[in-house]
Amino acid sequence: VNIDDRIFTLKYYVDEEYVHLKIKNPKICKSCLEKPCLSFCPAGVYRLDRQGEITVGYQACVECGSCRVACPYLNIEWDYPRGGYGVAYKFG
Ligand code: SF4
Ligand code: SF4
Known part of the structure; x- marks a missing residue:
């Protein structure tokens, strides 16, 4: 199962x-x-736009927590979504 398939169950x-x-x-x-960040995020949240700026598609975040530690400059501010929001994992 690759991550793209699994994202459909979220x-x-x-x-x-x-x-x-x-x-x-x-x-x-x-x-x-x-x-x-363009590759460590399993949900493809970080993209490079045509101006060379990083864009953040935060809506797709699966809350894996990687970006808190994987940005070499600790340049990403990451918090859990507010209660009731964010991703819900469904198994099966
Ligand atoms: Fe991507 Fe969200 Fe994981 Fe950060 S916490 S790497 S934005 S899925
Ligand atoms: Fe991505 Fe962090 Fe590098 Fe910015 S500083 S491009 S967020 S890895």
């Missing part, structure tokens, strides 16, 4: 008012050459 409760993921300083991303 249900999201998107919180439009509170963004639980943020890039702290976009300038640091510009000078981060490897941009590991």
Whole structure:
């Protein structure tokens, strides 16, 4: 089973008012050459736009917690979504 298949078994409760993921300083991303966030996120939350800026599609986050530790510059602010929001795991 690959992660893309599994994502279909997730249900999201998107919180439009509170963004639980943020890039702290976009300038640091510009000078981060490897941009590991483009690959370490299993949900593809981090993308590079045409201007070379990192965009954060926080709605797709599966709350794995990787980005808190995997950004070499600790440039991602990560919090759990507010109660009742975020991803719900369904098994089976
Ligand atoms: Fe920015 Fe961190 Fe991604 Fe590098 S790994 S581009 S510093 S968020
Ligand atoms: Fe991606 Fe996991 Fe970070 Fe969410 S917590 S943005 S799924 S790496």
